[in-house]
Amino acid sequence: MxxxxxxxxxxxxxxxxxxxxxxxxxxxxxxxxxxxxxxxxxxxxxxxxxxxxxxxxSNIDSTEYFQYFNTDENYITHNGATSDFVVTDINAAIAGLSADYRTPFMMYYIGYKYLEIAEKLQIPIGTVKNRIHIARKELKQALKTYAPGV
Incomplete structure (x- = not known):
């Protein structure tokens, strides 16, 4: 009970x-x-x-996923000059990722589980995990300016 x-x-x-x-x-x-x-x-x-x-x-609306690939002014939060630079740099870093890495990373970011991503993209779950790991690593490198202590 x-x-x-x-x-x-x-x-x-x-x-x-x-x-x-x-x-x-x-x-x-x-x-x-x-x-x-x-x-x-x-x-x-x-x-x-x-x-x-x-x-x-819980149904995940796949249209929400696609908005991140075509980010425009409607989806950017304007909190001041600093946040504008940060958002612009993050979007540029994500856009700079290869599509093979960007797609699973963005799906994971909006809430898909590894298994769901693997099924939707029809690739092995290990490949999904690896691509997300590499995407994070590349984003970390591209955005190292914002790392604490820098």
């Missing part, structure tokens, strides 16, 4: 927990705390189900 706050959901969670425990009983080590093991299974099951539900209910 502490996790779900609903009696029916709590019953379902207990049933799912016990089913998983029975299926994985060989992984339980004799002499350890059974209650803690079951609670860990229950908590992880709850978290996984919660993540599935929230992911299913």
């Amino acid at each position: 502490n996790l779900t706050r609903d009696a029916d959901d709590a019953k379902d969670l207990v049933q799912e927990t016990l089913l998983k425990a029975m299926l994985n009983k060989d992984k339980f080590k004799a002499g350890t705390n059974l209650k803690a093991w079951l609670y860990t299974i229950m908590r992880n099951t709850f978290i996984n189900n919660y993540n599935k539900i929230t992911k299913r209910n």
